[in-house]
Amino acid sequence: EKGEEEELRLEVQGDILTHRGSLSVRSLYPVGTVLAGLYPVPPLNEVVAPPPGMATRLCFSVEYRPSSEQLAVSLLRLGNLPPRFHGNVTLVELRLLPDDRRPRQVKARGTGPDPEFNDCCVFQVSAACVSQSTLSVCVLSVSLDGKRHAVGLVLFPMEGELAHGGRVLWKDLETEEENLGDVMISLSYSPSLQRLSVGVLRARGLQLITETGVCVQVSLRIHTQVMKVKRSCVVNAVKDVHFNHRMTFKLRPQHLDEACLRFELQQPHVIASEPPIQLGELLLGPFMYARGPQLQHWMDMVNPTQRPVKLWHKLSRNA
Template sequence: MVNITIGKELEGLTTTTKNMAYSTLLLAVGLSLGSFLLLLIGVYIYFLWRRKGQKQCKEYVSTTTLPSCTTPILLTQRSRNGPDEIPFLLPPRLKSSPRKREREEKKMGGMELINTHRGSLTVESWYPVGTLREDLYWVPDVSDASPRPDRAVQLCFSVAFRHDNEQLLITLLHLSNFPACFHGNVTLAELRLLPDNRRRHQAKARCEGCNLEFNDSFVFQVSSVCVSQCVLSVCVLSVDQGGGRHTVGRVLFPLEGQLGEGGRLLWKDLETSYNNQFSELGEMQVSLNYCPSLQRLTVARLKARGLQSHTDTGVYFQVSLHIHSQLIKSQRTPVVSGEAEPDFSNKMTFKLRPSQVDKACLCLELFGQGPAPIGVVMLGPLMYARGPQLHHWTDMLNTPNELVKQWHGLGRPT
């Protein structure tokens, strides 16, 4: 009895397993057929889309017409891989009339037109692409320019302003009637755009003698609003064999009203200082240094020479720092007597912030026994000084790591 029951259960399990296997097989066959049908449908849709695109392209090519004045360079070209490739059309080229071709040949001085071959593409006529802007390539014409017949030291330079990119173009050309006492030295020219002394350029003369050549161009980036308020400063220096720098003279050229269309060629006299260094009151030597990081102005190595009197009774220097009309600090040296060239070896320091440098000035006064000064020298920026005094102050600001030494003629106190 038990064996009969077990046999029936085994027959039931075998039937169930067979049904599951048949179901799995039918499911796999159905999925395969469905995937194959989807693939066929996709291929059919692709060929329909491709045939439709080729038909539209053929209709476009057949209906496209070119102007009567043009001829196609290359018509449709088919690939060798298949008969139904999409055609393409290269751009047309203009055909010039015989009269126009004759005018072009006359304009080009009888030159043949350019023939450029690139495969089946042939270009047989000129195609203008634009014109050159002459103001960007302006070069000063110095063929007819010549200095005046007098013996003044004159500087030849050109000034041009490019409004598009806001650039001031300065070209140094010649320096005529150069003094003979500087012929053996190296001649430099320093360009600055005042009142901003931080931007400067330097040029070196290419030869020696009475007439010097520079032929150097420099660019200052300045806005068109501010350029009319600027002053071009060109300072001519002579450097001796020992490295000493001597100021020959300078040119101050205000730009207001001087910048028209194109450029200008100018001859300007140098405000010479080599023959004005000597003063009937005498001369003084001073060394200056300014350290922006320490905010410290140093005055050292004061000397005097050529004094006509007061040497027996004694002289001394009083150095005062002013900001505008306000006296900030005043110091004086010890009295030195009995010397033709008194030397004051002490050093003076003044507190001066970088923001106050363009507003400050130094007043150096030489005193004798009387209450009034014998002579005075004012050193400072363009607001207070000119010539060697201004150049000395500017050199001090440009070389913060060294003492800048220079002689100055004593002026009469006001």
Template sequence: MCILQVSAVCVLRSTLTMCVLSVEKDAKRHAVGRVLFPLEGELGQAGRVLWRDLDPEEETQCSELGDVQISLSYSSSLQRLSVVVLRARGLQLVTEADSPALLGVLVLGPFMYARGLQLQHWMDMINKAQEPVKLWHRLGTAI
């Protein structure tokens, strides 16, 4: 059972994302897949058991906005994180009236913020201190 407290104002615009991780013997975590539950529908009905199929992590990262190759490195002695966009491919320009051009969104970081390849990239950077770790990421849409 999972109990979450969400204000009534936020419920209709929110989605609960549950990520399933596989943890190896060396404590590396790999995202297996995820399930999305929009809070406005069935999830708001108390006492119901909901079933969903797990979406494999590869399918959840589909994007037609393009890809960027990012290099991450962390120097613990300098306490400095370096993030470099090395290359980009297939970028699609999305514009709105009176808005700057939006190319897409990418969230990199620890478990609290990122999942899947984005989380794995972060963990690889932490495990390889002072060594740049390069990886291609697909851009997502802004929510």
């Protein structure tokens, strides 16, 4: 086995000498080739679980070998790929910026929300240059008609990361802002009754995935603790939905600055045992949790008249 590995290394070195001078990173080093046999990729069952939330994330690791002046990038998998891309082929294009112009391409080994790669791409780069480089990972989705759709981008500066070689990382993809739709929420609070009244009134412009209906899950949280979870009934799956669903939560006045409401618009899965499909999220709360209209709505809720305050809010992937 060692003999085979040594033979593979000699072949790689010969290939490097043959192509020396083309595609360099601030030096006469060729860059970018997929050499899965040289660097072991961490087993997928040992990969840490992704952080909570709906954001699309890339799982990978980087390791630099000074003796051979090689940067190994292990691509493991994606998490939370948007539903419209689940049936497509997923491609990843890697570059080592600023000098690398031609991308190296890796294809996912499956489809669905969490496609796996389990591939290693090696960049030849000198020790003097690697810490000044930035790894660019562009995720693309190829539909059946061959069209490529941009999913998102990860830019990973190498400076300060080389000391943590081989560490498995999860990084959110930078994406163009999606229009997931809006939801109209009504809030009111009664200090004497210690009651927070919530109305989920309407939703518009939803990006529906199935025809199984739409519902809203609302959770009251204090810091990281979920105090109570309530759900609306399932209504017909249309882009403009009328819920008109009201619910109440017990909340003491002293907790108004510590609590928040998390709204999750969902569609039941066609398979009853599977978790629901997330359409979008919204977080309303004080300054600890929210900004902009979401913060203002919470502040306006606490008013002497105790009248309900209605407001439209945009849904996001990760509230």
